[in-house]
Amino acid sequence: xxxxxxxxxxxxxxxxxxxxxxxxxxxxxxxxxxxxxxxxxxxxxxxxxxxxxxxxxxxxxxxxxxxxxxxxxxxx
Numbered sequence: 001x002x003x004x005x006x007x008x009x010x011x012x013x014x015x016x017x018x019x020x021x022x023x024x025x026x027x028x029x030x031x032x033x034x035x036x037x038x039x040x041x042x043x044x045x046x047x048x049x050x051x052x053x054x055x056x057x058x059x060x061x062x063x064x065x066x067x068x069x070x071x072x073x074x075x076x
Contacts, residue, residue: 007048016048 002017022039025031031039 002048005048018046018048019043 002021005017022031022043026039034042
């Protein structure tokens with residue numbers, strides 16, 4: 001399912017194959033213990049595999065991050 005998938009910065013959530021992955025697990029009987037709610041939560045929150053993405057640490061100003069966090073949490 002994910003072998004040939006290479007996410008790009010422009011990749012949209014609806015392009016991800018999480019729902020299809022869950023359907024395959026259900027058809028194989030591997031999701032029998034999961035409730036409908038469990039499957040919904042997984043489909044809406046699971047990230048896609050990032051095996052093909054190169055990630056690196058980005059230098060940031062921690063105080064700037066704290067200001068942004070405070071503004072976000074206060075609803076500004």
